[in-house]
Amino acid sequence: MSRIYESITELIGNTPLLRLNGFIKQKQLAADILGKIEYYNPNQSIxxxxxxxxxxxxxxxxxxxxxxxxxxxxxxxxxxxxxxxxxxxxxxxxxxxxxxxxxxxxxxxxxxxxxxxxxxxxxxxxxxxxxxxxxxxxxxxxxxxxxxxxxxxxxxVNQDANPANPDIHYRTTAPEIWNDTEGKVDIVVAAVGTGGTITGVGKYLKSKKPEVKVIAVQPGEGSIPSEKNPHPEEIAGVHPFEGIPKEFVPSNLDPAYYDECFPVETAQAYEAARAVAKTDGILIGASSGAILYAAEQIARRPENKGKTIVAIFPDTGLRYLSTNLYQ
Missing domain, CATH: 3.40.50.1100 (Rossmann fold)
Structure with a gap:
């Protein structure tokens, strides 16, 4: 049977889950971390x-x-x-x-x-x-x-408020996670940019398994522009949502579908991305590094021993070679 696609739109989704064996071993973690590699989409991002x-x-x-x-x-x-x-x-x-x-x-x-x-x-x-x-x-x-x-x-387009944003994650990203783990997912870690991934994935998975925990990653205080530090090195694609004026929070972010806000500094995100490149041979972007750092810390909690953590990696490190990420 031939397998010929007519448009790159047919290549979107069904991205793989990769167990980060090398990273888990190096960091001596007692929980499983699975990376959902979204750079397998045709334009290399979620x-x-x-x-x-x-x-x-x-x-x-x-x-x-x-x-x-x-x-x-x-x-x-x-x-x-x-x-x-x-x-x-x-x-x-x-x-x-x-x-x-x-x-x-x-x-x-x-x-x-x-x-x-x-x-x-x-x-x-x-x-x-x-x-x-x-x-x-x-x-x-x-x-x-x-x-x-x-x-x-x-x-x-207004991706921050467009309902088609969380809807596609509810219809595709989350079912892929559920099916590929055979429902054994315990924790999902994702970053907040527009809020669409957190809301869509959280809504679906909590409907299937209410005890699933959803961790929402935002930049740490030192990675957010402020009066003292107006030009910090920011984590591309990751935006604050707690501790900021309500009018600046993406309306697609529904607090009903995440359980914890986890702040990550730029240096921590970079360290995690560099580490997994060397342990598992994947080159992930800055936001993915932030997500991986958060997943590692969540995995270290005693109550999460033996649990399955899915870390959604939005894009590839190839988009950041001109930045300090892989310097």
Whole structure:
């Protein structure tokens, strides 16, 4: 039987779970850590799932019309997915990125033919950044407020509030975890960017097994822009959600579906990513490193001995070779 795919959209999902045997052994952990390797998606990140889901939902409800332009603000990976799928579907796309986006992600978006600009080029966004110590959580809020009243031929994705974001994780990511572990998953660790992964995965798994614990990773205090430290080295794609103004928390993040907020500093994320590259031969991104660090600490808790922890790794380290991650 031939196995030929007609579109890269058919290659999304069903990403593998990998037991991190080398990491577990080196760290002398008594719990199992399984990495869900989302860089097996066609554009090498978990954001392929939501990019296609949000485009298809907009096509269905008429928000995205033939000849329309897809517009979004992103730390990188969602923009890559949107640019790729806009290209194959015949839409234009315009992606606004954080000033600190890695050059690799910037170049990949350009390769797909999208128009790329810095979020800070928009005066309202620049003002919000200046008033909030360069915190892009505030920048995103200003971006969506500015763009909300625009051209009818523009589809503003707004991944932070778009219901197609958590929905695709509920329909695909979570069932994959459930099926691949045969329901033996005890703990899931994921980072909060838009809140979609936590909400979608948590909602599904808790409906199947209420005792499943969901750990939501956010940056540590030293990795968040502040008055004392306005330009810290941030963890790309990971945003704070506790201890910040409510209006800056992504509306897709539902607190009913996570059990604990776990802060991770950039240096800790980098150390974990570098370690697993050497123990298990996988090159993961900065947010994945943060998730792995959190999973390691959760695994060390005595009550978690013998439990199965799934760490959702959003993307590949190949997108960060120009940064300090693998220096």
């Amino acid at each position: 954001k392929d799932r939501i990019a296609l889901s949000m485009i298809e939902a907009a096509e269905k409800d008429g928000s995205l019309k033939p000849g329309g332009t897809i517009v979004e603000a992103t730390s990188g990976n969602t923009g890559i997915g949107l640019a790729a799928f806009a290209a194959i579907k015949g839409y234009k796309s315009r992606i606004y990125v954080q000033d600190n986006v890695s050059i690799e992600r910037f170049k990949v978006m350009k390769a797909f033919g999208t128009e790329v600009a810095n979020m800070s080029d928009i005066p309202e966004v620049k003002k919000a950044l200046d008033e909030n110590h360069n915190d892009y959580v505030a920048g995103y809020a200003a971006f969506y407020k500015k763009l909300s009243a625009g051209d009818d031929n523009i589809f503003i």
